[in-house]
Amino acid sequence: MANHSPLRFKNRIFYALVAAGGLVVLMGLYAAHMMEGHGHIITGMNNQIVWGMPHVFAIFLIVSASGVLNVSSIGSVFNKPAYKARAPLAGLLSIAMLAGGLTVLMLDLGRPDRIIVAMTRFNPTSVFAWNIFLYSGMFAAVALYLWTMMEKRMNPWSKPAGLLVFVWRFVLTTGTGVIFSFLVARQAYGTALLPPMFIVMSFAWGMAVFHVAQSSIYEWNEKLLDPYVQKRMKNLMGVLVIAAFYFVAAYHLTNLYFARQTGFERFILLDGGIYPLIFWIGYFLLGNLLPLLLIYHPALGKSRSILSASLLIILGGFSFLYVFIIGGQAFPLSIFPGYQVTSSFGDGAIGLYQPSLPEIMLGMGGVGIAFLITTIGVRVLDFVPHELPKSA
Amino acid sequence: MSDTNEMSNTSEQRRQFLKTSVGAAAVAIAPGMLMFDMAHGKTEAVSGKVRWGMLINTANCEDCDECVKACNKENGLSGGLSPTDSQWIRKVELKDMRTERSLALPMMCQHCAEPPCVDVCPTGASFKRADGIVLVDKHICIGCRYCMMACPYKARSFVHEPLHDQKPDVPRGKGVVESCTMCVQRIDKGLQPACAEACPNKSILFGNLNDPGSEISIKMRTEASTQVRADLGLDTGLRYQGI
Ligand code: SF4
Ligand code: SF4
Numbered sequence: 299m300a301n302h303s304p305l306r307f308k309n310r311i312f313y314a315l316v317a318a319g320g321l322v323v324l325m326g327l328y329a330a331h332m333m334e335g336h337g338h339i340i341t342g343m344n345n346q347i348v349w350g351m352p353h354v355f356a357i358f359l360i361v362s363a364s365g366v367l368n369v370s371s372i373g374s375v376f377n378k379p380a381y382k383a384r385a386p387l388a389g390l391l392s393i394a395m396l397a398g399g400l401t402v403l404m405l406d407l408g409r410p411d412r413i414i415v416a417m418t419r420f421n422p423t424s425v426f427a428w429n430i431f432l433y434s435g436m437f438a439a440v441a442l443y444l445w446t447m448m449e450k451r452m453n454p455w456s457k458p459a460g461l462l463v464f465v466w467r468f469v470l471t472t473g474t475g476v477i478f479s480f481l482v483a484r485q486a487y488g489t490a491l492l493p494p495m496f497i498v499m500s501f502a503w504g505m506a507v508f509h510v511a512q513s514s515i516y517e518w519n520e521k522l523l524d525p526y527v528q529k530r531m532k533n534l535m536g537v538l539v540i541a542a543f544y545f546v547a548a549y550h551l552t553n554l555y556f557a558r559q560t561g562f563e564r565f566i567l568l569d570g571g572i573y574p575l576i577f578w579i580g581y582f583l584l585g586n587l588l589p590l591l592l593i594y595h596p597a598l599g600k601s602r603s604i605l606s607a608s609l610l611i612i613l614g615g616f617s618f619l620y621v622f623i624i625g626g627q628a629f630p631l632s633i634f635p636g637y638q639v640t641s642s643f644g645d646g647a648i649g650l651y652q653p654s655l656p657e658i659m660l661g662m663g664g665v666g667i668a669f670l671i672t673t674i675g676v677r678v679l680d681f682v683p684h685e686l687p688k689s690a
Numbered sequence: 691m692s693d694t695n696e697m698s699n700t701s702e703q704r705r706q707f708l709k710t711s712v713g714a715a716a717v718a719i720a721p722g723m724l725m726f727d728m729a730h731g732k733t734e735a736v737s738g739k740v741r742w743g744m745l746i747n748t749a750n751c752e753d754c755d756e757c758v759k760a761c762n763k764e765n766g767l768s769g770g771l772s773p774t775d776s777q778w779i780r781k782v783e784l785k786d787m788r789t790e791r792s793l794a795l796p797m798m799c800q801h802c803a804e805p806p807c808v809d810v811c812p813t814g815a816s817f818k819r820a821d822g823i824v825l826v827d828k829h830i831c832i833g834c835r836y837c838m839m840a841c842p843y844k845a846r847s848f849v850h851e852p853l854h855d856q857k858p859d860v861p862r863g864k865g866v867v868e869s870c871t872m873c874v875q876r877i878d879k880g881l882q883p884a885c886a887e888a889c890p891n892k893s894i895l896f897g898n899l900n901d902p903g904s905e906i907s908i909k910m911r912t913e914a915s916t917q918v919r920a921d922l923g924l925d926t927g928l929r930y931q932g933i
Binding site for chain 2: 334336337339343344349412416419425426430477481627633636638643
């Protein structure tokens with residue numbers, strides 16, 4: 299195929315993209331600097347909503363970083379050539395998002411300067427401490443995996459390395475779910491359903507992120523995705539979205555009927571103001587129904603609509619996490635069951651939270667980091683999926 | 691009895707762990723920290739013999755906040771009530787939804803024997819002293835707020851702004867989490883916590899739960915008292931009467 303656009307023009311766009319990404323990252327860093335100087339008072343977080351927008355971004359990035367590796371796992375562990383060709387790109391995306399998510403998490407700390415303390419002191423009973431270990435191990439595992447794939451001599455090792463990554467990411471996503479599962483006193487969390495729910499959600503979100511990256515790269519290189527591969531990947535994504543939705547439904551139903559947390563469920567699903575709105579419109583309608591329609595409707599399902607579906611799934615992921623993390627904290631703790639409670643510290647009252655610009659900028663900075671690493675990685679190293687002839 | 695044995699067993703383990711985690715901090719001596727460490731070392735010798743606790747009689751708590759004022763003064767808190775201000779102790783108004791009986795009580799860190807905040811803290815900054823007081827080492831805390839998520843009693847505050855005019859014997863810091871210390875600085879001098887001393891009705895009884903002859907133990911043996919959310923099994927060091 300003749301390449302009509304002059305190379306120089308493309309180079310320019312590349313630098314423009316890098317500059318734009320860099321700017322977003324700089325804004326994020328500036329926000330972190332402001333937060334460090336003024337304290338968290340300039341965020342919307344407070345003593346009731348202690349985790350806010352940065353955590354929504356960070357957890358999305360980290361969970362998707364694990365999920366995107368689905369593509370490589372299917373390739374190496376289950377030996378599917380169409381996926382194998384995409385494994386390096388999946389690995390790169392994973393490292394990029396992990397880096398972005400962890401940076402946000404770290405810069406949101408009250409004392410980011412003490413990150414060394416977090417790495418050198420390890421409280422073995424803390425899930426959070428395990429996660430610090432799991433996240434850094436994940437970097438190493440994926441880097442090793444990438445190396446075995448890209449270095450010819452190391453190719454024979456790529457299968458065991460793939461297996462290591464496969465197992466590691468399961469543990470990692472489980473660990474992320476367990477962070478919340480351990481919060482037994484909070485009605486929104488503290489259920490054993492969370493780890494599997496996070497695993498399945500990670501698959502769906504990771505797949506969506508992969509699709510967005512892949513479509514952009516193909517567009518850029520003026521390549522067309524093999525319709526067969528496209529069909530298989532989109533069907534898998536559809537199944538994953540349905541599976542994730544199943545878990546979310548199970549989570550709410552368990553709360554309703556078994557744990558008898560009807561008050562909390564009413565709040566999140568019906569009368570909690572912004573939270574039910576985001577849940578039903580952002581998560582359910584835009585994040586599930588619409589993408590499924592785009593994927594499965596016979597008249598649709600072409601690459602454009604799959605790209606839109608992927609973007610919507612990502613939006614749905616953010617909506618879900620916003621409701622889960624922030625809505626979950628906004629609902630008051632039940633310290634005195636059976637009593638109506640008031641105090642100067644927000645006991646018995648719905649927590650107020652208004653995300654502020656700095657914390658959104660910080661979160662976006664994390665996305666910017668992921669974007670930059672991916673863009674530069676794809677350009678400098680060869681991460682474009684090469685279809686093996688006859689990929690079926 | 692086997693209960694106390696179990697308790698001292700876990701605190702034995704925790705103490706071991708604490709030794710390692712607090713050890714390094716002792717080197718990075720800030721004046722306030724030195725105090726915490728000394729206090730920690732001192733009580734270690736009497737561990738198991740002492741578990742500080744409080745028994746709060748809620749009968750006279752309505753329309754009074756002397757304990758809150760005394761705490762703010764002792765610990766140099768601003769007394770501000772915005773959602774970002776620290777409140778180590780607060781008055782909670784309760785109304786029984788069935789009987790409509792209303793009451794009020796002071797709420798603060800319950801100094802759990804099995805503190806979730808300590809379990810989840812990634813760095814070990816949240817720790818339980820040998821005498822049962824749960825503290826945050828403000829030099830190790832990274833400000834992740836996981837302990838605030840884990841505490842069932844909403845006992846902790848995060849310092850959202852730079853602080854001025856701190857009290858020299860109550861170290862605090864922006865970006866770290868803090869909560870009721872049971873006034874360690876006073877206890878280690880042989881005094882009572884400020885709230886207990888200030889209560890005009892003598893409703894806060896402070897003492898050693900592990901000494902069967904202490905006033906608090908005797909009262910708990912002879913009168914009914916409850917732990918808040920006893921169902922969570924955290925074995926709180928604070929007990930209430932009248933709820
Ligand atoms: S009341 Fe909360 S802060 Fe205090 S020891 Fe228990 S869990 Fe920790
Ligand atoms: S905020 Fe500080 S004390 Fe609380 S869990 Fe994090 S490091 Fe530990």
